Amino acid sequence: MANPSTCPPLTRQSVQTAHKRIEPYIHRTPVRTCETLNSIASTAQCERPDGQPDTIPSKGTAKPKVRLFFKCENEQKIGAFKARGAFHALGRLIEEEGLESVRREGVVTHSSGNHAQALAFAAKTHGVPAYIVMPSISTPSKIAGTRSHGPEIIFSGSTSDEREAVVAEVIQKTGATLVPPYDHPDIMLGQGTQALELEAQAEALIAQDPSLGIQGKKRLDGIIAPIGGGGMLSGICTAMHGTGIKVFGAEPNFEGANDAEIGLKTGKRVEKVKTLTIADGLRTPVGHIPWSIITDKEKLEGIYSVSEEQIKAALRLAMERAKVFIEPSAAVPLAVVLYNEEFRGMLEREGGEEGWNLGVVFSGGNTTMEAIAKLFAAPAKVEERAEGKVGINGERTAENVAG
Amino acid sequence: MANPSTCPPLTRQSVQTAHKRIEPYIHRTPVRTCETLNSIASTAQCERPDGQPDTIPSKGTAKPKVRLFFKCENEQKIGAFKARGAFHALGRLIEEEGLESVRREGVVTHSSGNHAQALAFAAKTHGVPAYIVMPSISTPSKIAGTRSHGPEIIFSGSTSDEREAVVAEVIQKTGATLVPPYDHPDIMLGQGTQALELEAQAEALIAQDPSLGIQGKKRLDGIIAPIGGGGMLSGICTAMHGTGIKVFGAEPNFEGANDAEIGLKTGKRVEKVKTLTIADGLRTPVGHIPWSIITDKEKLEGIYSVSEEQIKAALRLAMERAKVFIEPSAAVPLAVVLYNEEFRGMLEREGGEEGWNLGVVFSGGNTTMEAIAKLFAAPAKVEERAEGKVGINGERTAENVAG
Numbered sequence: 001m002a003n004p005s006t007c008p009p010l011t012r013q014s015v016q017t018a019h020k021r022i023e024p025y026i027h028r029t030p031v032r033t034c035e036t037l038n039s040i041a042s043t044a045q046c047e048r049p050d051g052q053p054d055t056i057p058s059k060g061t062a063k064p065k066v067r068l069f070f071k072c073e074n075e076q077k078i079g080a081f082k083a084r085g086a087f088h089a090l091g092r093l094i095e096e097e098g099l100e101s102v103r104r105e106g107v108v109t110h111s112s113g114n115h116a117q118a119l120a121f122a123a124k125t126h127g128v129p130a131y132i133v134m135p136s137i138s139t140p141s142k143i144a145g146t147r148s149h150g151p152e153i154i155f156s157g158s159t160s161d162e163r164e165a166v167v168a169e170v171i172q173k174t175g176a177t178l179v180p181p182y183d184h185p186d187i188m189l190g191q192g193t194q195a196l197e198l199e200a201q202a203e204a205l206i207a208q209d210p211s212l213g214i215q216g217k218k219r220l221d222g223i224i225a226p227i228g229g230g231g232m233l234s235g236i237c238t239a240m241h242g243t244g245i246k247v248f249g250a251e252p253n254f255e256g257a258n259d260a261e262i263g264l265k266t267g268k269r270v271e272k273v274k275t276l277t278i279a280d281g282l283r284t285p286v287g288h289i290p291w292s293i294i295t296d297k298e299k300l301e302g303i304y305s306v307s308e309e310q311i312k313a314a315l316r317l318a319m320e321r322a323k324v325f326i327e328p329s330a331a332v333p334l335a336v337v338l339y340n341e342e343f344r345g346m347l348e349r350e351g352g353e354e355g356w357n358l359g360v361v362f363s364g365g366n367t368t369m370e371a372i373a374k375l376f377a378a379p380a381k382v383e384e385r386a387e388g389k390v391g392i393n394g395e396r397t398a399e400n401v402a403g
Numbered sequence: 404m405a406n407p408s409t410c411p412p413l414t415r416q417s418v419q420t421a422h423k424r425i426e427p428y429i430h431r432t433p434v435r436t437c438e439t440l441n442s443i444a445s446t447a448q449c450e451r452p453d454g455q456p457d458t459i460p461s462k463g464t465a466k467p468k469v470r471l472f473f474k475c476e477n478e479q480k481i482g483a484f485k486a487r488g489a490f491h492a493l494g495r496l497i498e499e500e501g502l503e504s505v506r507r508e509g510v511v512t513h514s515s516g517n518h519a520q521a522l523a524f525a526a527k528t529h530g531v532p533a534y535i536v537m538p539s540i541s542t543p544s545k546i547a548g549t550r551s552h553g554p555e556i557i558f559s560g561s562t563s564d565e566r567e568a569v570v571a572e573v574i575q576k577t578g579a580t581l582v583p584p585y586d587h588p589d590i591m592l593g594q595g596t597q598a599l600e601l602e603a604q605a606e607a608l609i610a611q612d613p614s615l616g617i618q619g620k621k622r623l624d625g626i627i628a629p630i631g632g633g634g635m636l637s638g639i640c641t642a643m644h645g646t647g648i649k650v651f652g653a654e655p656n657f658e659g660a661n662d663a664e665i666g667l668k669t670g671k672r673v674e675k676v677k678t679l680t681i682a683d684g685l686r687t688p689v690g691h692i693p694w695s696i697i698t699d700k701e702k703l704e705g706i707y708s709v710s711e712e713q714i715k716a717a718l719r720l721a722m723e724r725a726k727v728f729i730e731p732s733a734a735v736p737l738a739v740v741l742y743n744e745e746f747r748g749m750l751e752r753e754g755g756e757e758g759w760n761l762g763v764v765f766s767g768g769n770t771t772m773e774a775i776a777k778l779f780a781a782p783a784k785v786e787e788r789a790e791g792k793v794g795i796n797g798e799r800t801a802e803n804v805a806g
Contacts, residue, residue: 053544053771072726079726141456319772320770320772323475323478323728323729325722325726367723368723369722369723372772373775374776376772376776377777
């Protein structure tokens, strides 16, 4: 990895430079809008109709006016924003060390998630060997997903000590450079590039059709994005600094997964997290360098957290209404917008009569039908199915006779 | 409904006129491409890697070259292409009878599916009362979905005789005009408009980035779309007639749902179908007027059918890889492209060295998380879960330590 001391400074301009570097290799993912979600977000929780699967009992009365702009990084290469950081980090490494040297020694990381796939894909693109250390108990689908990008996979035990020992071994043998998933300026600058696109795309959408945004406003007022290790959120903070576009973080709160929120409140970074939140991309604590950015009140407005039930409800709405296929981690910012009363109250107060144009990051779409089935499997309704033949969608068909 | 005898002729020009009429009310839905799906479609079935969840054992050796262009009608208003036909039929009715008369008497249909929602939505838009006759055993979510567009819902028994009796009653009481779901020229012309958009959008995409299409080709060679009642497929045939763009139909074959395919083979329209295929939008037999179009060999090249397992595999790929949220019926054309060896053989033979630019209609996205959960629920793998705490995605987390 490029030595942090030689990295570009963490500024908006560095994010712009990073964007130029990675543009040839990544998708400029689309930004979508959805009238139904705008309407739900702009309705007080206590006024939402009972009995809808997405309505969570709440006395919340905050009624912000919001227009949402979804940055669809689920359609990014390898299915998540992580491609941005990986291409940037590898590009910078090649610039510093020379392509030949990097091709000789390769890159290494330990991960079973989106970062591993992103690094393997970036490495393949540049003809660089990649070594991915994965716990041997990883599910076959994760192993197959990583393998499809052609790296060498090395199995390890599942604790972080065991994984790091194997990484050290790989480095000793091959000379490969470690590319960490989030705690490095090059990664942060790469992940931040999506905010530059979102900013410009929202403005272009509004220029084309002003009814997509808040009346009379030409650009975004804010962006909300998930925070796990903090690479992306700190990158977005860096990219938006000085633009007047406010940045917020969104986190699950199950089993202490809201380590960043807690850390900001206590003034102390939480170093360990042990949670099985369904937002499995956000189980890690914030890294050191991201922490130094998100604690800067000029760069981040605040972090808000949501329950598992709220994440599920937002995930359902994203799929059933907006028709986008995202992973649970990616639904967390939308869950904050729809269900976190503190956030909604703040939006209402600060947005006033006018309201907000709010960018919402859909960070990735790497999940499986089986994982979704586990989340939403409902016990069969015996009384409904007893009456006769019932279709998969629960409806009963008599004969279907042509009109 | 506008009297069929006064309807415009079933020509491409009539579809163009229909398109102008409905354009202010519908979305010009996006056309997407997906490298992964292009690559799977262009690999022989027997050469696809074993053990992937989307690989279905097959000795199929056909290896067509294809570039797919997905028309995302799942992002259409009310979540399906049916909005097109409903707006066109209602617009034509208003033209013929006058807005005041239609507002006084209203429109009626019997359906619990996308057509009911589409008609209710179009009626609301024009300030026209809508009466929707639904079987009283419809699932609460379908009733709620239809109700959200504000029609008057009248419950009936579930056989077609019972439903038609209630419709007759409504017409007698109110003077409402029946708008059938597919067997009417105005509906067919409306549904066909999507093909005009797909044709133009694919050409524009290729002009912008030639690598999205087959090398050296500037436009589509064909379009494949689902067939249930046949309103959409016959509309697409009509829209594409004379352009040189070939049209194909795609059908499930579970419990005789492939009535159109069988009908074409025997030369006789199948009048009744009784199937519980997961492609629940395609359970109806082809209507009389659509039949008169699809049996014209100058308009339709052929119909191909797929199994439930093939539909599920295509649905999985659309979601997990292309990241689009569609209903099972909408996955049927993609299933034909990926798994129907007869279709693939034809593509290979007729496409030759060059290959095909193929439009694929994703017709709708109105399904629920619960329906998907039923389709893909897997029995828990006891041996994997016995080892310790396992996350929702099956991976095991040890401690997550920053840095």
